[in-house]
Amino acid sequence: MKSEKNLSVVVIGGGTGMPVLLRGLKDLPVDLTALVTVADDGGSTGRLRDEMGMPAPGDIRNVIAALSDAEPMLLDLFQHRFQAGKDLTGHSMGNLLLAAMTSVTGNFLMGIQEISRVLNVKGRILPISNDNMSLHARMTDGSVVSGESQIPLAHKQIEQVYLSPQPVHPLPDAVQAIRDADLVVVSPGSLYTSIMPNLIIPQIDKALGQTSARVVYVCNVMTQEGETDGYTAADHVQAIHRHIGDDCIDSVVVHNEPIRQQVREIYAEENATPVIYDIDRLLAMGLQVIENDIIDPSKTALRHDTHKIAKLLYSMIRDE
Template identity: 45%
Template sequence: MPFVRFKKSLRNIKQESLHRAPHRVGQWFKWLAPGLFVKRWLLLSAGGVVLVGLGLAIWVKLTPIFYALQLIQDIVGTIANVVPNYVSGPLVLLLGALLIFWGQTRTVGSITEVLRPEGGEEELIDVLLTHRRLHRGPKIVAIGGGTGLSTLLRGLKAYSANITAIVTVADDGGSSGRLRREIGVLPPGDIRNCLAALASEEKLLTELFQYRFQAGDGLVGHSFGNLFLTAMSEITGDLERAIAASSQVLAIRGQVFPATLSDVRLWAELADGRRIEGESNITKAGGCILKIGCTPAEPPALPKALQAINEADYIIIGPGSLYTSVIPNLLVPEIAAAIAARCKGGKTPPIPCIYVCNVMTQPGETQGYTVSDHIRAIDAACGQKLFSAVLVHRRTPSEKSLRRYAQENSHPVFLDRDVVARLGRRIVLANVMDEDEETGLVRHNPQALAQVLLRWYGRAHV
């Protein structure tokens, strides 16, 4: 029995070795992949070895080198006499190649052990290839706010590290509103969500940033992320520097900018004649919004946000609450003008610009809205056409979800194709929805949404 177990163990080890060998060889050959700049440095190192040997020979006037070469020549000659050169030559070459491979593998293994994150299983070469691929990705500007923008960013970061999120600072409710009133900082809530979505350790960071204090005088209801950004704002001097410093601390993939550093406050005129002040009050008012604006009327844009738009390869607007997350960014005239200029082209070729429409209508903002109503609302708020295509979810939610949302006077956004076509927009239909089977909640799927958007960009960019 012990002998049988021993044979079985040997067989398992042999099979494991056979499975590992092709994987290891594949990992080695990845180092020769284009774009890593490894091959040129290996050749440069080999040239350096030759030059060092030549320099040493010249320095010592070839005296010891001569005898060493003579000895090597005698040994090689003896081997060639015993073993034919067409056999001994390839064997020596193979031995040399194996020694080089062994040395490089040990070196890379030592570096990997130092650089690999604790508990990580990914090989260093895979990390380098991913880093290279992401930093060669398109320059994407995503504009919006709320949970919609963070959902989009969560998917986009798998395709590019050149992401810029431009976020509204009009929020005046909840923890953000309290900090805005009590301390005078710009609301950090939407920015917090975007930073967490772009972070490498997203799950843990999201839990930390979304954590709300349940006790403590003055702390109840505040999220840790909001307090973190507020503290950083106090330390660095303003929200822009606070976001930049936080981005470095959190090692996010991309960058996040507020649309403006002005203390912007939203107002809306309703169909019944009321004028509602404050972002959090607009939805609560429950009326039909005829016009939306902000105070001050023309807030200046953050220069870095404008720079990102001017250098972008691709602009995505939404998803998110139409009047309180998406449009507030576009009420900054310089932002809207920059997007329109890139979409239409001029001095530079036009770039793809797309609007991601919501799956469901939102009570108090877009009840009864069709896809064309969303488009017209954005056009009216900006006074110009900002995008050439609209992404609409294809599949209808389940009966359970429809009943759940109907209780809140919310329904799927109807696609009125003819009207959208008359507005001069292309329609991109795709299944990009996630549906919670237990609660019936409907949300965009980050991975599916990003995949569809990048596929459309690839076609539109050609």
């Protein structure tokens, strides 16, 4: 069993899935680092990117909120989205604060660090890159769709995603965090638009293949229209392999209980269906498959249970 003082957990991702994992992990005795996507270009985030030439703040904002131990009212203020005002409508207060702090410090990472200090964040939050990047998808029909927010709207099968302008530079601390980790977790989330933009950055992909840490992918529970229509669990992993090679993922975590019919019907309206966990195919890929009931049954929207998944992930390194 490893010493608890030395356990280092790195979580890679973005979107709605990553904060759920982090809320549970922050209460465990680990050194926690979140590597967060900055490829978002929709809404408030997109407007700030265009106007200030900064990396996308939206996913960073949600991770700060997840890891903060600040007073609830202060977090409500941080997450507040303006509904009125010609120029303020749609903007999140947290996004504006990140933009302001980036301007004050002259650096996006320093801005994150200062706001993290003010909001008493547990753990370390790193953008996967300090670059202002754009995501593109090449579809199986040969067409190219540009912009993270536009890719799912094309309703086409995605062959490959890539970033511009090249070269994209990873944050050196992000690369080192992966190399030094005891456990690296690829979070659930939009596979091509929240997860893949992190993994395909040069040096990040190599670090995942070379780290001595176990790399575990927490698979999505439902498919996503415009990204993973009809995907099984093995299809999710195969997409990762197609982008960064087949030596990067060691284990995959899947939910092994049926999804309630009421929930299925709600998601059916979004053309989303439960991900089929084709265990034999996952095993044939050389993966360790970890099956468990990891969904929060109290929520209508399917979410991983923050405490269940945190305990499961922690047990993977605690017992080694």
